[in-house]
Amino acid sequence: MKLLDERTQIKQVAARWRAQYSRGIFASDDDKQQIQRQLDALDTDNATTDDVEVIIGNGSWVEPEECGECRDVTWNIVELGDDAENADKRLPVCFLCLCRAVTLVSPQLDLNDLKALQDE
Ligand SMILES: [Zn+2]
Numbered sequence: 001m002k003l004l005d006e007r008t009q010i011k012q013v014a015a016r017w018r019a020q021y022s023r024g025i026f027a028s029d030d031d032k033q034q035i036q037r038q039l040d041a042l043d044t045d046n047a048t049t050d051d052v053e054v055i056i057g058n059g060s061w062v063e064p065e066e067c068g069e070c071r072d073v074t075w076n077i078v079e080l081g082d083d084a085e086n087a088d089k090r091l092p093v094c095f096l097c098l099c100r101a102v103t104l105v106s107p108q109l110d111l112n113d114l115k116a117l118q119d120e
Helices: 006-021 024-028 030-040 049-056 095-105 111-117
Strands: 077-080 091-094
Touching (some): 024 030
């Protein structure tokens, strides 16, 4: 299980880029390695999604995810299924769907009370 919110994605983008582009033919690709140096130098506590997009040249590396249950696109996503080798077994789930799931296993809990936790 891992958090896929905006800050987490920004903090992980350099490592994700390295995993994709540090080997094989990409290891000698100057453009890919220049991007890696810029991502490594990024102040990930304060950088924005736009900062990452400027470095990489597109917004696909840090973006809101689609909930696999309700299809809403949001930053408030947790990915369930910790199988790095098999993306088909991973499921992004939004905060509201996580709350709905909790009320299924604990019907005594109120969905509105759980939703209110997000604002606290
Ligand atoms: Zn959802």
